[in-house]
Structure formats: C-alpha cells, structure tokens
Amino acid sequence: MARLQLKKVVKSYPSGDVIRGVDLDIDDREFVVFVGPSGCGKSTLLRMISGLESVSSGEIIIDDQCVNDIPAAQRGLAMVFQSYALYPHMTVYQNLAFGLENIRTPRDTIAKKIAEAAKMLQIDHLLDRKPTALSGGQRQRVAIGRAIVREPKIFLFDEPLSNLDAELRVQMRAEISQLHRQLGNTMIYVTHDQVEAMTMADKIVVLRSGNIEQVGAPLDLYNRPENRFVAGFIGSPKMNFLPGVISSIDSDGVQVKLDGDEEPTILARVDGAGRTDGEKVTVGIRPEHIHVPGDQSTGRTAAPNGGNTVKLAVKHTEQLGSESYLFAELSGGKRVVVHLPGQTSARIGDIIDVQIPAPSCHIFQTDRGEMALPRLDAPIDRPTTPQTDQ
Amino acid sequence: MNDKFASWPHRVLAVVTGALRAITHLMLNIPERPMRWAQRVLGGQRIAWLFLTPNLIIFSLFTFLPILINFYYAVTGGVQLWPSERPFIGTENFQKLFACDNYFDYSTCDQDLFWRAIYNSMKFVSIQVVLMVLFSLITALVLNRKIVGRGFFRSVYFFPVLLSPVVVALVWRWILLRDGVLNAIIESMGGEKVLWLLDPSWSFFWVIFVTVWAQMGFYTLILLAGLQAIPRDVYEAAQMDRASPWRTFRKITLPLLMPNMIVVLALALIRAVQTFDEVFVLTGGGPGSATTFLVQYIYNTGFAQQIQRFGLAAAASLVLAVVLFILTMAQLRASRSKIDG
Known part of the structure; x- marks a missing residue:
C-alpha cells in the first residue's frame, strides 16, 4: 500500500x-x-x-x-x-x-x-x-x-x-x-x-x-x-495548428474560417457555448486524422464520418514503407503535415483533396491558457484498417 | 575634422593589427620551408629526435651528468674537488656509512650523524606524512562542502604553497624565536617564554607543523579534485540506500578517492624524505642534531664542514636515491593495483 x-x-x-x-x-x-x-x-x-x-x-x-x-x-x-x-x-x-x-x-x-x-x-x-x-x-x-x-x-x-x-x-x-x-x-x-x-x-x-x-x-x-x-506535446508527429476565427456556431459544432483569404473553413464537433462569431481561435488537427480519399495505396481512403474536404499542395513526401508523411500546404500557404499508413501515391507538386473528420478537429482558444473547447462526441481515434491488395 | 580625429585611433589599431598579423604569418611561415626540407631528408622518426634534442641536452647536462658524477664521487676518496685528483677507493665510503656495532644505537656507528639523520628522517616522515594526508583530507572534505566563503578558504589554504619554502621558514622563525611573535602573545597573556626552537621536542614539533602548514594546500587541492570527480548521483544513491554519513565516507568516498590518496601519499612521502630547505632555515638542523635530516647531513658533509667530504656525501645521497626509488616503485605498484582492482 x-x-x-x-x-x-x-x-x-x-x-x-x-x-x-x-x-x-x-x-x-x-x-x-x-x-x-x-x-x-x-x-x-x-x-x-x-x-x-x-x-x-x-x-x-x-x-x-x-x-x-x-x-x-x-x-x-x-x-x-x-x-x-x-x-x-x-x-x-x-x-x-x-x-x-x-x-x-x-x-x-x-x-x-x-x-x-x-x-x-x-x-x-x-x-x-x-x-x-x-x-x-x-x-x-x-x-x-x-x-x-x-x-x-x-x-x-x-x-x-x-x-x-x-x-x-x-x-x-x-x-x-x-x-x-x-x-x-x-x-x-x-x-x-x-x-x-x-x-x-x-x-x-x-x-x-x-x-x-x-x-x-x-x-x-x-x-x-x-x-x-x-x-x-502528446502525439507524434505534432498536431497541426491553424489559426482562424469562428465563423458560425450551431448544434453541429463550430465553423472556423482559417486566416488568409484563400484558406478554407473547418468544421469541428466541439461545444461553442460561450464563444462568439469572429473570436480568434486555433484549429488543431492531428496528422494521422487527415484522410486522402483518392490514395488507394495508403488504405485510408475516406473519412468515416465525412467532414471537411480541403485541397493540399504536396511539397515534400517521406515514404517509410509502413507509413508515409506528406508535407503540404493549404490553398493560402499554411503548412500541414499528413501521416498516412502504408505507402502513398502522392507526388511532390500534386494537388490533392483530403478529408478531415469534424469529430477529429480540436479548437483552442487563443487566450486563457489556450484551453480546448469541449468535444461534442467521441473523437475518431483510429484510422480505418488499411486495405490489402487482392 | 571630427571624423578625421575620431578615426585615427582606428587607423593606428588597424596598422598594429595588420603588423601583428604579418609578423605572425611570417613567424609561422619562416620555418615552413626548412621544416619541410628536414622532414624530407630525415624522415618522420628522426625529425622527432630533432625536436627532443634541445631538451635532452639540458636534461643530460643538469640531471644525468650530475648523477654520473655523483656515482664517481661516491667511489673516490680524498678532499679534492677536481675528479682527476680523487683516488679510487671502491665501496669504502659506503662501508664507512654502514659501519655500525648496533644499528639501533647510532652512537655505536662510525658515522653517527648519518644514522642520527636517518632516524630523524624516519621519525619525521612517519609522523609528517600521516598528518599531512590526514589534514589534507579533512581540509578537502570541509572545502568540498557548501560552506560560506568556500572560494576564499580554498585560496587561503593554497596560498602557502605559492610561497618559497625559505620565505615560509623565515616567517615562522620570526614567529617562533625567543623574542618572536608567539612568545610576545604568551607573555602579554601572563605566560612565560618558551624556547620553541631551542628545545629538541618543540623544534621537532614545529618542523613538522611548518612543513605540513606550508605543503598541505597542494595535497588538499589534489584530494579536492578527486572529491569533485565523484558524481553527485552516487552520493544520492547512497542516501536513498540509507547509508549513514560515516558509512558513506568509508564505503563510497574513501574507495573512490583512493587513486588520489595514493598520489598524495606518494608525493608527500617522497617530499618528506627530501625535506631540507624549511628545516635548514627554521632550525638549522638543531638544536644539536635534533632536526638534522638526511639531505641536511649530505649538505653538511659535502659542503658545510671545514673538511668537505664529497665522497661520503655522494655515497649518502646514493643511499637516499635508493630509498626514494624503492618508495616510488612501491607507490606505483600500489596505485596500479588499486586502479586495476
């Protein structure tokens, strides 16, 4: 004892x-x-x-x-x-x-x-x-x-x-x-x-x-x-942090317009109670929660719950055999790291559509200790099982 | 006008810097060609000897040659200094030194002063070395703790080491003379004068005290370095292992400090056997021969007496060399076995 x-x-x-x-x-x-x-x-x-x-x-x-x-x-x-x-x-x-x-x-x-x-x-x-x-x-x-x-x-x-x-x-x-x-x-x-x-x-x-x-x-x-x-701190590679402002709050969650004219809007399944439109926040997306629908080789082809679809310009790739990393940019130039299981077919210079499930997105306040907004439901923790070629 | 005035120190500085750079460049490059030539002609092995030669010449002239001359003097007799005027007498000087009815009673020896000096040296070495190591260790342990003014005390303990032994002895002589500082203090407190340097027991005590005081800082430094090399983690592990301070000292500090202790012991021992200058100035070997040690006997026999017996002094110095050689070998062996073990 x-x-x-x-x-x-x-x-x-x-x-x-x-x-x-x-x-x-x-x-x-x-x-x-x-x-x-x-x-x-x-x-x-x-x-x-x-x-x-x-x-x-x-x-x-x-x-x-x-x-x-x-x-x-x-x-x-x-x-x-x-x-x-x-x-x-x-x-x-x-x-x-x-x-x-x-x-x-x-x-x-x-x-x-x-x-x-x-x-x-x-x-x-x-x-x-x-x-x-x-x-x-x-x-x-x-x-x-x-x-x-x-x-x-x-x-x-x-x-x-x-x-x-x-x-x-x-x-x-x-x-x-x-x-x-x-x-x-x-x-x-x-x-x-x-x-x-x-x-x-x-x-x-x-x-x-x-x-x-x-x-x-x-x-x-x-x-x-x-x-x-x-x-x-927890998670490797590190979570992607994208600054933006709240554009709307409803029962589905909070929509955040990322900073930059050409940057997309991201929906996160979080509780927006007490928050107001136009408030500055940071969106957090784990690299392993980004899905590449067209990339058959990785196995993670579609986000289970749909969610946000954004375009990424691939700037660099790292293929480790059992997993792959894409170093990409959003339309407005914000850098995003994507971690995929298996081997990716994406090449440097490709523009790819990726899906980011809304339940996997986090939103952090920019003040008050950068606290996270409460999640509305259980996040999708695990990627879909990699498909094997028959 | 102002700009010009402000820029001239910079110009001077630039000129000086440029000149220094040029000189350095020249200094480094002048030997380059001859060195390359020498390297080509002599090869890698021989060029090493070229660099060693100046030092070897100095070593030969002032160390190796005197040793050889000492051997020659030890086996020749007479009172002449010039080697060719000295007759060969073999081991006569050694026989004279070792002629004794009873080695434990120096009055029965032919060279009773030699044996008196041997006994004095043995007594001095055995007491002084033990005290030296003990006080150095205690001081190092104290100075290794987080005490107020640690840096100051570390300097203070080392300061006597920086002084010439003659200066140290003169300072203490000034304190210990019949009308010296110590007696003045005793008298001012109502006490009676003590003849510190004229009483055989007191003079022996003060010879030990002064040499320990003067040299302790050096040995403390060696031990302090050893203590600081023991990782703090090891002590913390011992603390977590519930070791008492005494057990930590005995089981952790002492064994880990042993290589440094052996060095200190060896150096202190060798230096104690060679003690001369402090004692010579402080007591002159007296009163009588109470503080005459081996080196002083050699000096007295060879140079200070009216009849200068160089041969006997050389023989005695060879005896001293043998003693030092044995001590050094023993310590080297001990330190090697400790390190290996």
Whole structure:
C-alpha cells in the first residue's frame, strides 16, 4: 500500500519558482509518468518526492503521513537514476547488497533477495562484475535491481532509459512495464519522451514551467487534450495548428474560417457555448486524422464520418514503407503535415483533396491558457484498417 | 575634422593589427620551408629526435651528468674537488656509512650523524606524512562542502604553497624565536617564554607543523579534485540506500578517492624524505642534531664542514636515491593495483 499525495507543492530557488503549487494524487499500484519538455520541473518534482530536494512550501504525503521533514533514507522509496549511479568500485552483488547492509539485513536474507532480483532481471551471471564491465542495458538492470531488493513502497525512475540506444530503449520499456505488473508497486517515472509516457503509464502528468497542464490516462490526453500545449506535446508527429476565427456556431459544432483569404473553413464537433462569431481561435488537427480519399495505396481512403474536404499542395513526401508523411500546404500557404499508413501515391507538386473528420478537429482558444473547447462526441481515434491488395 | 580625429585611433589599431598579423604569418611561415626540407631528408622518426634534442641536452647536462658524477664521487676518496685528483677507493665510503656495532644505537656507528639523520628522517616522515594526508583530507572534505566563503578558504589554504619554502621558514622563525611573535602573545597573556626552537621536542614539533602548514594546500587541492570527480548521483544513491554519513565516507568516498590518496601519499612521502630547505632555515638542523635530516647531513658533509667530504656525501645521497626509488616503485605498484582492482 503506497498512496502519494502532493498538496500545493512549491519549489523555489533564488532565481524563481521551479515548481508552482502542484496538486496531485497517485494511487496505490499506479504507474504514473511525469512528462514535459526540458526544464519543466519534472525531475525536480521527483527529487522532492524522493527527499533529495527540500520542499519550499506545500505537503508531500505518503500513506497519510506528511514526509516533508523526513529524510530521503527514511521515506521507504527507491530511485533509479538517469546515470544509473552505480557504485563503480563495487561488484554488481555489492551494489545490490549495499542498501540492505545499511539496514543491517542478515547476510543470508541479502543473498536470497539478490538471487531473486538477479534472476528476475536476468543479471544473475553478472554478479561478480564491476559496473565498468557492463553494457548500458545491463547497468540499467543493476540499477533497477538495487531498487527492487530494498522492497520500497514507491519506485522512482528519473529518465532511466535516456542513455540507452533506441532498440534497447524499446526493450527496457517493455521490461519495466512487465516489472510493474509483476511487482505491483506504485511507480513514478520521469521522461521527456512522450512515446515512453504513452506506452508505459496508467496515468500521465504533463508538466510545463512547474505547473501541471493535465493529468489523465494516455488516450485521454491524446483524444481530449485540455489545452494547446498538451495537444502539441502528446502525439507524434505534432498536431497541426491553424489559426482562424469562428465563423458560425450551431448544434453541429463550430465553423472556423482559417486566416488568409484563400484558406478554407473547418468544421469541428466541439461545444461553442460561450464563444462568439469572429473570436480568434486555433484549429488543431492531428496528422494521422487527415484522410486522402483518392490514395488507394495508403488504405485510408475516406473519412468515416465525412467532414471537411480541403485541397493540399504536396511539397515534400517521406515514404517509410509502413507509413508515409506528406508535407503540404493549404490553398493560402499554411503548412500541414499528413501521416498516412502504408505507402502513398502522392507526388511532390500534386494537388490533392483530403478529408478531415469534424469529430477529429480540436479548437483552442487563443487566450486563457489556450484551453480546448469541449468535444461534442467521441473523437475518431483510429484510422480505418488499411486495405490489402487482392 | 571630427571624423578625421575620431578615426585615427582606428587607423593606428588597424596598422598594429595588420603588423601583428604579418609578423605572425611570417613567424609561422619562416620555418615552413626548412621544416619541410628536414622532414624530407630525415624522415618522420628522426625529425622527432630533432625536436627532443634541445631538451635532452639540458636534461643530460643538469640531471644525468650530475648523477654520473655523483656515482664517481661516491667511489673516490680524498678532499679534492677536481675528479682527476680523487683516488679510487671502491665501496669504502659506503662501508664507512654502514659501519655500525648496533644499528639501533647510532652512537655505536662510525658515522653517527648519518644514522642520527636517518632516524630523524624516519621519525619525521612517519609522523609528517600521516598528518599531512590526514589534514589534507579533512581540509578537502570541509572545502568540498557548501560552506560560506568556500572560494576564499580554498585560496587561503593554497596560498602557502605559492610561497618559497625559505620565505615560509623565515616567517615562522620570526614567529617562533625567543623574542618572536608567539612568545610576545604568551607573555602579554601572563605566560612565560618558551624556547620553541631551542628545545629538541618543540623544534621537532614545529618542523613538522611548518612543513605540513606550508605543503598541505597542494595535497588538499589534489584530494579536492578527486572529491569533485565523484558524481553527485552516487552520493544520492547512497542516501536513498540509507547509508549513514560515516558509512558513506568509508564505503563510497574513501574507495573512490583512493587513486588520489595514493598520489598524495606518494608525493608527500617522497617530499618528506627530501625535506631540507624549511628545516635548514627554521632550525638549522638543531638544536644539536635534533632536526638534522638526511639531505641536511649530505649538505653538511659535502659542503658545510671545514673538511668537505664529497665522497661520503655522494655515497649518502646514493643511499637516499635508493630509498626514494624503492618508495616510488612501491607507490606505483600500489596505485596500479588499486586502479586495476
């Protein structure tokens, strides 16, 4: 049982506030990912939870006990560092044993726990080696093992995979998720990689400039971003943002005339209550929600619910085999990225008609934190199944 | 008019810059042709020797040649300085140095002062080196913490290293003389004068104190660099692993600092064995021979006494060289095994 609560947590330095009144509840056994751009305060927040950084104001509560004044060693947490932070002069076994020796655990118990953890992490053949003789992935496993043997209430991971190569990162990502299912502990994981966040988390906390922008399940953040920052941060490639003004509001949604004489009008299935015609907004369209009706090769030939049809001039294409990217411009010159499954037949210089389903369009205010207008119905999340040639 | 006036410094600057550029260009290009020629004629291997030769000549003249001459003097006798006037006597000088009924009682030795100097040196080295390493370590640990005025204190501790050993000894002599600063302070507080440099125990104490004070900053710097090279993450991991400050020091800091500690130990040991100038100025080896160390014995025997026994001094200096060689090898071996292990 390990429940964590943050109540109006602030971290101030002479140069300014790094964490600005964060409120957050993390339930027992939850895998929570703190994600955000560099300097957003995610690592600082993790270090405050660990006890390695003091709290300027507010409360950190673990299992109904305020731990603000409890030193890191006494909080019952374990941390996996970005740099692994293994003790370079000790063998893997000694690295794993150090924490247990500090609390005077009997030798046979230490040996048993290390054997179990080493087996789980497949490092049992490395116990006599020193960290310098290990690969990046093996070092990371040892760092995780060091945390496991201490049986902490909460695991803290500070960008643990950022020093690994892409292939190993994918592998370790799956292993950490599996570990979470196996151990069932509460885990807090910091990353700037939204793919890690989306694939591993039960709950994602998006941070910007020391504030929480949104908390939610990965697909909630993808489907219903509360503001333009979250919409832009979650999803790859990034959402297309097109500025415009509201031209009409009715029960079907909100129509936005994109800025520029030749630019089209886009209908979005969002609630326009409280908004007025002529108000400046930004339309958000995910690259993967744009459909190319004439392009048989991609399989995504028509938007399921119809919606907006606009013309795009293809300026550049990237064919990756299993997927394609079109870098195109609207009639007025606004740039749009399209992400298509499969291989596209579109060529540079082509003018193509594309469909953008109204339920997939987002509208963000240009003031008040660039908040999103509420969606009227469930968005179309998945593209249509690619057709295969018979 | 104004424009002209304003532009002349720029013109001067442009001329100076241009001239400097031309000189630099010339300097870099003058050797180019002869170097290319030399490279072509001599080839890659030999041209390396061309660059090494000036330094090798200096090294040969002022280091290698004196070593050879020292060997020659050690195996020749008489009081003449001119080599051709010195008769060959083989190992007689060494036999004289090592002629002893009981090595643990230097009064039974033929060259009792040599053995007194050996014992003094051994005593001095064993105490001074331990204290040097200990105080350097403590100071480095303190200066590595976030204390107020850290930069100032780091400079202050290093400052004595910048002073000439003779200056250091003179300053302390001024403090420790019978009518020196320290006694003046003691007297002003109602105490009695202490003969700091005339009492054998006190003079030995002050020799150790002054040398530690003067050299500690250098070793502190080496240890401080070592401490700063230990990643902060490792300490944070130890903190999360519930290691107490003492256990963190013993199990993390000390082992990770060991390569630097070995360097400090080796350097301090070698320097302690060679100690001469501070002691020579501070106590002159006295009172009596209470602070006469090996190097001073060599100096006294070879140059300071009326009969200058160069041969004996050269033999003693070879003994010192052997001691230093053994110490250096031992330390190198220790440091290698620590690094490898």
